[in-house]
Amino acid sequence: MMTNPTGRITQGQFSFLPDLSDEEIRLQIDYGLSRGYAWSVEYTDDPHPRNTYWEMYGMPMFDLRDAAGVMNELRACRHTFPRHYIRLQAFDATSGIESIAMSFIVNRPAHEPGFMLERSEDVGRTLRYRVRGYAANRPEGERYAP
Amino acid sequence: MNPQAEAGAIKDAKERYRAGVLKYRQMGYWDADYQPADTDVVCLFRITPQDGVDPIEAAAAVAGESSTATWTVVWTDRLTACDRYRAKAYHVEPVPGRPGQFFAWVAYDLVLFEEGSIANMTASLIGNVFSFKPLAACRLEDIRIPVAYVKTFKGPPTGLIVERERLDKFGRPLLGATTKPKLGLSGRNYGRVIYEGLKGGLDFMKDDENINSQPFMHWRDRFLYVMDGVNKAAAATGEVKGSYLNVTGATMEDIYERAEFAKELGSVIVMIDLIVGWSAIQSLSNWARRNDMILHMHRAGHGTYTRQRNHGVSFRVIAKWLRLAGVDHLHAGTAVGKLEGDPMTVQGYYNVCRDAYTKRDLPRGLFFDQDWADLKKVMPVASGGIHAGQMHQLVELFGDDVVLQFGGGTIGHPAGIQAGAVANRVALEAMIKARNEGRDLQHEGPALLQQAARFCTPLKQALDTWKDVTFDYTSTDTSDYAVTPAVA
Numbered sequence: 174m175m176t177n178p179t180g181r182i183t184q185g186q187f188s189f190l191p192d193l194s195d196e197e198i199r200l201q202i203d204y205g206l207s208r209g210y211a212w213s214v215e216y217t218d219d220p221h222p223r224n225t226y227w228e229m230y231g232m233p234m235f236d237l238r239d240a241a242g243v244m245n246e247l248r249a250c251r252h253t254f255p256r257h258y259i260r261l262q263a264f265d266a267t268s269g270i271e272s273i274a275m276s277f278i279v280n281r282p283a284h285e286p287g288f289m290l291e292r293s294e295d296v297g298r299t300l301r302y303r304v305r306g307y308a309a310n311r312p313e314g315e316r317y318a319p
Numbered sequence: 320m321n322p323q324a325e326a327g328a329i330k331d332a333k334e335r336y337r338a339g340v341l342k343y344r345q346m347g348y349w350d351a352d353y354q355p356a357d358t359d360v361v362c363l364f365r366i367t368p369q370d371g372v373d374p375i376e377a378a379a380a381v382a383g384e385s386s387t388a389t390w391t392v393v394w395t396d397r398l399t400a401c402d403r404y405r406a407k408a409y410h411v412e413p414v415p416g417r418p419g420q421f422f423a424w425v426a427y428d429l430v431l432f433e434e435g436s437i438a439n440m441t442a443s444l445i446g447n448v449f450s451f452k453p454l455a456a457c458r459l460e461d462i463r464i465p466v467a468y469v470k471t472f473k474g475p476p477t478g479l480i481v482e483r484e485r486l487d488k489f490g491r492p493l494l495g496a497t498t499k500p501k502l503g504l505s506g507r508n509y510g511r512v513i514y515e516g517l518k519g520g521l522d523f524m525k526d527d528e529n530i531n532s533q534p535f536m537h538w539r540d541r542f543l544y545v546m547d548g549v550n551k552a553a554a555a556t557g558e559v560k561g562s563y564l565n566v567t568g569a570t571m572e573d574i575y576e577r578a579e580f581a582k583e584l585g586s587v588i589v590m591i592d593l594i595v596g597w598s599a600i601q602s603l604s605n606w607a608r609r610n611d612m613i614l615h616m617h618r619a620g621h622g623t624y625t626r627q628r629n630h631g632v633s634f635r636v637i638a639k640w641l642r643l644a645g646v647d648h649l650h651a652g653t654a655v656g657k658l659e660g661d662p663m664t665v666q667g668y669y670n671v672c673r674d675a676y677t678k679r680d681l682p683r684g685l686f687f688d689q690d691w692a693d694l695k696k697v698m699p700v701a702s703g704g705i706h707a708g709q710m711h712q713l714v715e716l717f718g719d720d721v722v723l724q725f726g727g728g729t730i731g732h733p734a735g736i737q738a739g740a741v742a743n744r745v746a747l748e749a750m751i752k753a754r755n756e757g758r759d760l761q762h763e764g765p766a767l768l769q770q771a772a773r774f775c776t777p778l779k780q781a782l783d784t785w786k787d788v789t790f791d792y793t794s795t796d797t798s799d800y801a802v803t804p805a806v807a
Binding site for chain 2: 175176177178179182183184186187188189190191193197200201204220221222223225262263268269270271272273274275276277287288289290298299300302304
């Protein structure tokens with residue numbers, strides 16, 4: 174159990190709120206679609222804060238204008254990876270932005286063991302730090318027990 | 320026809336260069352027919368001529384004293400293509416509702432400026448002219464920098480888009496807090512505040528502007544303890560965390576030494592104070608670009624010349640110069656907090672930081688269109704006397720691309736620093752979620768915050784503690800403009 178006030182990984186837009194219901198997720202998807210964003214579903218069992226590239230569950234849905242389609246993809250991803258972290262990301266292709274505009278976690282393992290901070294002493298009083306997931310020792314796909 | 324036109328430039332060269340003293344407008348610094356070129360720098364000054372000084376002559380004097388003129392005729396002008404080097408005042412009008420004050424538009428040819436140097440631009444535009452005796456007061460209100468000149472600046476080393484990608488934080492304002500008390504904490508105690516704030520849910524902690532290397536805390540001590548707090552909090556939350564390490568020092572060598580140590584310790588961000596000066600800012604910006612570092616700018620000292628609307632330099636001009644000089648974060652006001660700032664005027668500063676193309680917008684104090692020529696965007700920072708109970712207003716006023724900094728509003732929480740951070744993060748996420756769901760924050764905000772407080776005791780405590788705190792004073796710096804009826 175992580176000791177931060179939420180007891181879990183706090184990445185994304187809404188980690189400090191109670192888990193969003195499917196209806197609440199749909200409202201967020203609608204907001205993104207109304208602003209012309211393209212949604213995508215990504216999953217991982219390596220939620221290290223510097224792990225930029227979660228696995229893509231299919232391509233970003235550039236031409237999809239209906240929240241139901243995104244929810245279908247999310248449901249399928251949850252079915253395939255029930256114990257992985259899954260996030261929804263909205264991409265804004267507007268000139269000068271061309272980056273992610275929204276990102277929030279919509280699925281988590283039941284138990285989130287969090288990260289170890291390893292320190293090694295260096296010259297002077299300098300410390301070198303390494304953040305390592307407690308679950309990361311096990312192979313991909315087996316990191317979060319049922 | 321302008322009645323003053325006949326008192327304009329003397330065309331006959333022999334007359335013009337006869338030794339003696341002429342009026343500035345006779346010397347060629349006033350041209351009512353001048354059409355600014357796309358490549359001109361255009362400045363809008365607010366001038367208050369001394370009693371008896373004609374406003375057009377005063378405007379011409381501003382143009383003269385900020386370009387080639389001196390008080391008397393000099394024959395050496397004739398060794399140059401002098402007309403090109405003369406700035407030209409071309410329009411003067413009374414400031415609406417401010418008797419004795421005038422807006423004066425002045426255009427400068429591109430040849431007058433060194434490429435990529437704010438020091439040079441400011442030495443011309445605000446060098447001597449603000450002390451000029453015939454003016455009781457003078458203020459640089461706004462500036463239009465031509466694309467050709469913009470392109471000679473490198474701008475923000477990171478920019479707000481890439482900053483978000485590096486930090487992996489999207490779709491909401493970032494949250495920060497300035498460590499308090501500002502002065503007196505030892506390095507060890509200071510790091511405690513950093514750790515608690517970040518673990519509680521903030522993205523950034525921050526050194527204050529006057530934390531450098533005083534007897535109570537040597538800078539290296541601070542950096543070491545702060546980075547322990549930052550890394551511990553990153554592991555405890557699984558999020559990228561940062562703390563602005565203030566590298567301001569007495570000399571450029573000190574500044575570089577501190578910045579290098581911050582880099583060596585793995586900090587994602589360093590901070591500098593505005594008072595170090597333009598050349599130091601541009602130097603550190605280059606360093607930040609070379610070292611993948613976000614550069615936070617604290618606008619310490621700006622109030623000495625930005626606040627009074629009759630004299631000085633408007634902050635919108637300072638913000639434009641800082642975007643060109645190259646900073647990633649810039650304190651740009653809160654509108655609702657303890658420091659000066661009318662909401663519309665403050666939004667104008669935010670636009671200058673974040674726009675790809677800034678449109679003329681008189682209520683927000685923006686007198687010119689400004690094409691930023693794809694220069695990276697600056698993340699504005701709202702800091703100073705704000706708290707969780709104002710979250711709906713802050714989100715409404717400033718949108719997503721801003722760092723909201725709650726110093727006292729985090730550290731002063733009755734249940735401790737972590738609780739203070741939780742209150743702010745929950746309030747923020749609840750407001751973003753509600754806004755995206757189509758709720759009207761302006762009207763429903765307070766109720767939505769109370770609703771979120773039902774599942775979050777720290778937020779409830781914060782709302783109860785600070786519910787009556789507002790800073791409702793009249794702003795000294797609001798925009799003066801007249802609504803011009805649309806042409807039918």
